[in-house]
Amino acid sequence: MTTVRECVLLAFAFCRIGLYTCYRRIFYGPPPPPRPGFSAICIGITGAGKSKVLAVLCSEKDEIIPTQGFSIKDVPFENAILHVKEIGGSEMLRKYWKKYYRGVQGIIFVVDSSCDEDTLKIASEEFCKAIMDPDLAGLPLLVLLNSIDQSKARSIEEITNAFNINELCSERKWSIRNCYACDADSARSAFKPFIENMLEQYGHSNDNNRL
Ligand SMILES: Nc1nc2c(ncn2[C@@H]2O[C@H](COP(=O)(O)OP(=O)(O)O)[C@@H](O)[C@H]2O)c(=O)[nH]1
Numbered sequence: 001m002t003t004v005r006e007c008v009l010l011a012f013a014f015c016r017i018g019l020y021t022c023y024r025r026i027f028y029g030p031p032p033p034p035r036p037g038f039s040a041i042c043i044g045i046t047g048a049g050k051s052k053v054l055a056v057l058c059s060e061k062d063e064i065i066p067t068q069g070f071s072i073k074d075v076p077f078e079n080a081i082l083h084v085k086e087i088g089g090s091e092m093l094r095k096y097w098k099k100y101y102r103g104v105q106g107i108i109f110v111v112d113s114s115c116d117e118d119t120l121k122i123a124s125e126e127f128c129k130a131i132m133d134p135d136l137a138g139l140p141l142l143v144l145l146n147s148i149d150q151s152k153a154r155s156i157e158e159i160t161n162a163f164n165i166n167e168l169c170s171e172r173k174w175s176i177r178n179c180y181a182c183d184a185d186s187a188r189s190a191f192k193p194f195i196e197n198m199l200e201q202y203g204h205s206n207d208n209n210r211l
């Protein structure tokens with residue numbers, strides 16, 4: 001008797017799964033194609049806006065708290081998924097950035113475009129050190145010029161020159177984009193050229209992800 005009851009329940013369960021699958025197909029279309037996944041490191045001086053940008057891209061609503069050590073996020077884009085490791089940017093932690101470089105496929109360097117001159121100088125020195133590291137040689141780079149909503153925000157040209165990017169990055173695919181981290185569309189479009197560079201460099205079949 002119990003066996004018949006179990007069989008009926010099982011049949012009901014399969015029917016429900018079948019009906020749900022049909023419903024999804026009809027109303028939401030076929031499942032999205034697999035997207036390639038790439039690992040990237042996100043660095044920059046404390047307060048540049050790294051956590052904020054990543055949280056906005058992941059649609060997280062929680063309040064941003066200073067990053068202790070590092071954090072890892074899977075950031076979904078239309079045509080790829082970035083597995084991003086954000087490393088804290090305090091003076092103490094910057095010494096350890098290089099320990100996280102191995103195995104990374106791309107670099108995201110976030111700069112507060114409205115920071116003071118001293119902070120900008122430190123940012124450009126840290127940028128130079130990171131970019132020259134052998135583990136990061138030839139990797140696609142995105143420089144995110146954040147906080148462009150601030151009145152003291154510098155232009156892309158100013159930061160490109162201050163960081164000497166044209167000379168330092170002649171051997172890699174790179175892009176520099178403005179970003180207002182509080183706006184998801186602004187943050188998302190800033191990543192576009194970077195994702196395209198990643199797809200160009202590693203192809204479309206780099207690990208299969210479906211988030
Ligand atoms: N006005 C403004 N504030 C920002 C922007 N991006 C980040 N912030 C703020 O700057 C502070 C530091 O940001 P956080 O993401 O923690 O910086 P991190 O240390 O680089 O991770 C936070 O209070 C953010 O809300 C931006 O584009 N505009």
Ligand SMILES: [Mg+2]
Binds near residue numbers: 050051052066067086
């Ligand atoms: Mg942070």
